[in-house]
Amino acid sequence: MEQLRTALTGGTACEVCGRLPHPRRLRLTLAKLLAIFPVEFALHAAVLALHPPYLVSVTLLVITTTALVIWVIEPSTMHLLRSWLHAPRSQPPSGIESLWRIRVTLADRPGALERLTHELAEADANILGLHVHPVDDGVRDELVVSTPDTVSSRWLLEAIENAGGRDAHVWPTTTLALVDGQTKALSLSAQVVSDPSELPHAVAELLGAHLVTDRVTLEGPLPADGTVLKIPSPWTGLFAFTRPGEPFTPAESARAHRLAQLAELALTRCP
Template sequence: MTLWRIRATVDDRPGYLSVLTASLALRGVNILTVQVHTTERGAVDDFLVDAPDALGEADLLAAVERGRGRDCWVARSEARGLADQPTRVLGLASRLVRDPDATGEALRALLGADTVTWRPEAVPGAGITDTTMLLADPGGGSFTLRRAAPSFTPAEYARAQALVELAATVVRRAAEQVTLVLPDGAELTVRPAVADDLSAVLDLHEGCSARSRHRRYLGGASVPPPARLRRLLEPARGLTLVATTTCADGTAESVVAMAHLLGEGDEGEVALLVRDDWQRRGLGSALLRRLLRHADQTGYAALVLHVQAENGPMLRTVRRLDRPTDTDHDGPLVTVTIPLTTRTPAHYP
């Protein structure tokens, strides 16, 4: 038996796919996988089949035509083609997370492209034209893919564009990551939070004293539920930063602080949580300054902090910013507003 890939278009009508598969079955062809790509010209069926050794390309083409298939393409396949498409895409996505510079190679592997070319200039009219695909690179530039056959489908374009966008996101995240050196010489990594930080952020909360959690959540000393923390990690508007250290065995990160800027209208509300053994070392001030810089660049009118009146360390951290502030006392709660004088057009992601 021999592995083949077959791609053919059939009318997108009930029963037409079964006619094609029956025609292949009559010749002893075993269908291992099938993907259906919906197009304007009909349903493009992509098969991986195991055919008797006696059958050649002409025999398979004839079987497809008798099964009402058209625009047929047939090619020998290898054993690696047995991996289903979702598994292949996930594998390539995992590779890009580790090495975003491999985007071109990943696209070639995903689509079996003959050539993949990246250009620094954007190409208008991204999309597919038979055997040519143009992809916009969110990081700037564009990819051009070509293959002799078969023609590209909209589903393939969507998968390819998703991989390109993933690689651009990884590059952007890496650019936003900085090494922070505290006054006592300790080094940490500060970066935007991601959903995968949830477990480490839960550990951060559990490693903080009840007093620290009480000050952060203005009365609630318990660890917030995962659903709430997940929303804080990736806010709809704003930015969450985490400060991390590498574990002693070098295999994982430990989150020792997190800082939020949550957008509300033209103001941003800020809150910090620093693990007890990292407090009073300048980490909170450094995180607050980074959020302040982000708010300036994004175009917020002001930052607002709600602080318990007894939380002297946090109030001193705000004073160290050396920015004008408006302070409002309401019983045990102090609301500090930091006007932002540098205004740029607000961006709403």
């Protein structure tokens, strides 16, 4: 437990109550004096009033004071004075930010994207990446935003709803989402040309999806939520990919089919 506390607090927690930061030496000394003085005062007053033998007086003072101060008085006083003894709890560094990936459908009309960016700015979200995909009922926008660590996905969804967005999805993401998509697609294309058997793995990496091996899914119809994508195999049958909770966009479907065509072309040119 002590190792866990040290790991979580960076080794700066007080040994008495675990609060951050550790009390200053002057305040710690004053707190201990406040704990000892009333006990010492009461015992000396009792000794002077009763007049026991000298040795008995010394022994009584030493044993009683030590026991009360170490095991009773000092811990209780330290706990009682903790709000004065310690400064406020340490706050995390303000520079820490969270990254989010957003997908939302907007109306295909002027000002829709501007309204979305305004609402996200009101939620302290900084847009780092943006892709727009035309769909039947508008445009599907994909954004990567950074926010302070105090901003939650619920706040972002409320901002998107206020901007008129539909079918919004928000996921935590990493800096890998900021990798240039064109560069990644070109690298995977070169990989497929060099070895066409790498097609399913290249598509899965390009789309951030999982390859489906279940025969029922491969042979059945596509689900209406758009989370399963099928592309033709250069050999026979189909490859299917799934991304639960994150529908594939028309542009992603086109990229995957283009990679399949590239693999088929590379196979026909192999000696």
